Amino acid sequence: MEDRKAGSETRAGDVLQRMRLDIINCVLKPGEKLRFETLRTMYAVSFSTLREALSRLAAENLVIAEGQRGFVVAPVSIADLNDLTNVRVLIEREALSKSIRCGDDRWEGNILATYHRMDKLQQRLGREYYLSEEWSAVHGEFHYALVSACTSPVLLEIRSKLFERAHRYRRMSSQFRPYWREKGAEHKMIVDAALDRDEENALRLIEEHIRETSENVIEHAGHLFPDLKPVAPKRRRSLSAAE
């Protein structure tokens, strides 16, 4: 049968990719119980194939296997975001450092190319650029281009997994804010420092970029997290004035 396996080589691999995207884009919401009947109709595959994908997502920390009680989407928390952010700073700095030292002309070209595409797309999309899946993808490609000359596959794989987990937080907050800060300038400065082989500044800029984005997520979407006191419970201002 010439059936759908999309980009992937097996059906399980295809479902894996699709589920991963759905989790990162919060189609499957943080903490949500994943019922097999539901998933089976959603992805049109059998129990075993689903389990195979879920099993891998568990290894990637995107879902959690709850003993014999099935799977849930990995929950989000401020603590997890902060932890993730700190480790990402360590890893991205190292990867970028190696990349700057080893990068060749092709590396420089790819940085310029992806930055250009991202910039153009952003202008075309206007203020709500960050809601676009296409922009997300190009943004991901841009950040990958920066570190792509790093010669350590082990480091790059860790980076990629952490990037995905952090991406889920960005997408989460995107859905609950009216605009996103201007990041074009930040990105441009990183490009310039990298191409100038100005390692010290490039590392400082990438660190600031990661940390500021993370703080921005907490600022605009913090109320979605279970482990932060509701700073300004906007809607729940009904009666009962106490507290």
Place this chain on the structure above:
Amino acid sequence: MEDRKAGSETRAGDVLQRMRLDIINCVLKPGEKLRFETLRTMYAVSFSTLREALSRLAAENLVIAEGQRGFVVAPVSIADLNDLTNVRVLIEREALSKSIRCGDDRWEGNILATYHRMDKLQQRLGREYYLSEEWSAVHGEFHYALVSACTSPVLLEIRSKLFERAHRYRRMSSQFRPYWREKGAEHKMIVDAALDRDEENALRLIEEHIRETSENVIEHAGHLFPDLKPVAPKRRRSLSAAE
């Protein structure tokens, strides 16, 4: 049915643990093709359950999924070992640094306790201590104790996965050497530096420990790797003098 699920909560989880150990201990050899019929009798489970475990091991880089051509045990190479070693140095240093800064009395106690057990066991086992699975386990516990006060779950999980992958290389070389160097002194120095909160020296010592172990593996088991020229093909000195 009160059937075997050992420590794990599901049969798949149990098989996962057992297969992981078998790969790390080279019962399943690097690069080996994993045939389902064989595995099915080995672990006494069905196809789907096996796939579930294999799928997770693939995410952990202990096996490789080859499209629709099944799975193979992840191959070994000097390049991979060196890469792994470098990233481990980065991660272990960071984890130990945080641990030294945050560790409390219980942390100190656990380091002393696991070091003591490892030391005693080593004395009891004599020159071939490194062949013992029990020693391996205690050795792992000791290294974990050192970093266990690190407050970042993300960092510790990465550390643990890298430690396992490196462990496979150590086990590999163990089987092909008559003795292992005296590591008791090295370990003791790390313990002292950690308990003294002498961060600089502790980090230097752990880095040296990791790098020296890795170099030792290459020295004694390098001939097992496909990507290093056979330095001294000991046995193949039969006839046919050409080359």
Place this chain on the structure above:
DNA sequence: CCCTCACATATTTTCGAAAATCGGTGAATT
């Protein structure tokens, strides 16, 4: 009224048969 236990229902986990795919062999063609 609250708690416990037992039963019934819902859900997950496991299994092995069936479908799909791979890899190798040999005949037919250039």
Place this chain on the structure above:
DNA sequence: AATTCACCGATTTTCGAAAATATGTGAGGG
């Protein structure tokens, strides 16, 4: 002789039924 193609057995991948486990409900007792 070399290459292509078609077939067949070996192997992997997928499926849904059946077993195992968890969860919800209600009766009985404290």
